[in-house]
Amino acid sequence: MPAPSLILQTLLRPLARAVTYTRWLHLVIGAIVPLAGGLVYPGLSDPGPLDWLIAAVLPVPLVAAVALIPSARRAEGLQARLMLFPGKHARVRGGTAADDAAGGISASPSASWTDRGRTALWMVFRMEAGLVAWLLSIWLLQCALVLSGVSVEEPVLGSLTPLAGARALAPLPVLALLALVVAAGRLDRRVARLLLGPSVKERMAALEDRTERLLERNRIARELHDSLGHALTLAVVQAGAARAAGDPEFTDRALATIEETGRAALEDLERVLLLLRETGRRPAGASPGLDEAARLLDSARSSGARVEAEITGTLEDLPGPVSREAYRMLQEALTNALRHAGPVPVDVRVTADDTRLRLLVANPLPEGRPPAVPGSGSGLRGIRERAALLGGQATSGVKDGTWSVDVTLPLR
Known part of the structure; x- marks a missing residue:
């Protein structure tokens, strides 16, 4: 007691x-x-x-x-x-x-x-x-x-x-x-x-507001992962290639690529930090769109990868959200190829018509390296989440010794 x-x-x-x-x-x-x-x-x-x-x-x-x-x-x-x-x-x-x-x-x-x-x-x-x-x-x-x-x-x-x-x-x-x-x-x-x-209406409004905040946090986390992950991967690959090559001219090109990629990553980081601080200020620059894909492809080529790109359709006419998210998906797919496969040939196919946008990134797997588990990793999960939010779908996996990321997004 x-x-x-x-x-x-x-x-x-x-x-x-x-x-x-x-x-x-x-x-x-x-x-x-x-x-x-x-x-x-x-x-x-x-x-x-x-x-x-x-x-x-x-x-x-x-x-x-x-x-x-x-x-x-x-x-x-x-x-x-x-x-x-x-x-x-x-x-x-x-x-x-x-x-x-x-x-x-x-x-x-x-x-x-x-x-x-x-x-x-x-x-x-x-x-x-x-x-x-x-x-x-x-x-x-x-x-x-x-x-x-x-x-x-x-x-x-x-x-x-x-x-x-x-x-x-x-x-x-x-x-x-x-x-x-x-x-x-x-x-x-x-x-x-x-x-x-x-009331029930107020509870629903509060729940929707909380959901929006969680989605925004997830989006910011994906932005940081894709942007900084791409920049760091490219810097590591470029530095390793420059050291192995022992060529001053190649080293200069590698350093220039690292500098350019680092600046772009810093801009992305500043924009994301402004969102996190909720200061009400407008970000210094808008998120890049798929019409700037040439920059990603050039960065990948400068690291030693042989990138073959085929772009069909007018990327400048894509809806803003689709263009921005597709840019991040392409960035993550190229980053995965450089990080896990090294300077291997990468095949990029971008097709845009009146109803949909298709993005295909494929690369052969290095010999002696076990294939990755399809769908594993936060980067691939981020690609699938981005596609799902836009009403599309994304698949990834190995077929006949080739790893591919296939994304389809509706434009209407």
């Missing part, structure tokens, strides 16, 4: 939290409307149970009408976030997901009649529960005063004369009041999550 000290600590811990009292205050603020209405009718001088009932019921239509205003939901949501959940204003450490206001309470205007209905239920609940909490709080305080020997002329809930003189019981109403403060605040929080929580 838990130790008595642990039980006592568990019971007293809520009383040391500032948010406990802001929740109670948030609830009793709702009593202002029925109390103000009750002063007009039926009047609150020596009120009885029926008077309190009338004061609680009469403002309901007016409160429900106010809830139909779209901004009413936003105002109630902001109040609930501020007063019902731990934050910088509360002495709470290590808050959990259940205490995350932004995750449980919406602060958006009503976008549907369902939102308006839930807001109306919330505002009526807050008014009625606030009136009950206020009455019980005042009554319990009056009970404590009467038990302590202090005379109370107008008790809110009936005569307290039978309690007079029992001084030993005076702490009980105070303890009951503290328990009421804790329980009422927790109830207020739970109902707020139920009635002011995000």
Whole structure:
């Protein structure tokens, strides 16, 4: 069994939290409307149970009408976030997901009649529960005063004369009041999550936004992989070839190619970093398109590979997204050929017509080297993902000793 000290600590811990009292205050603020209405009718001088009932019921239509205003939901949501959940204003450490206001309470205007209905239920609940909490709080305080020997002329809930003189019981109403403060605040929080929580439409919008962010992160990761991977692979191949050749003229050409490729990679890196920082600045340059494929082919040739290219169709007329993604696919396919096969003959075929774009990159496998597993590697996975996002398809594999990457993208 838990130790008595642990039980006592568990019971007293809520009383040391500032948010406990802001929740109670948030609830009793709702009593202002029925109390103000009750002063007009039926009047609150020596009120009885029926008077309190009338004061609680009469403002309901007016409160429900106010809830139909779209901004009413936003105002109630902001109040609930501020007063019902731990934050910088509360002495709470290590808050959990259940205490995350932004995750449980919406602060958006009503976008549907369902939102308006839930807001109306919330505002009526807050008014009625606030009136009950206020009455019980005042009554319990009056009970404590009467038990302590202090005379109370107008008790809110009936005569307290039978309690007079029992001084030993005076702490009980105070303890009951503290328990009421804790329980009422927790109830207020739970109902707020139920009635002011995000609607289905808002949840779908949040899910779509999160999906878009994840897709953007994946796209940026592919950009970095393809661009920097191509530049580093080309630099390694060029440096190795220059050292093996021992020819100053070839070395100069290799260094020039490494310099050009490095500059292009730095531009791509700067553009991607701008996206990651979310500074709102426009990237310095647009992503390269397939109409700049000659640069990729020249870089591959300068590394010692024999590249045969056949381009059919007008690449300048390709849709922007297709042209940019196809450039990255060609870049990754050439990088794979240089990285895994070395300076072997590479056959590139690009065919564009009115309906589709086909990209085929093939190279023979070096003798004695085991073939790669079809579809393995993050680069090939990135090619397939790029093709799928554009509604196309990409395949890769070995056939008759030749490795090929075949991509088909629709243009409509």
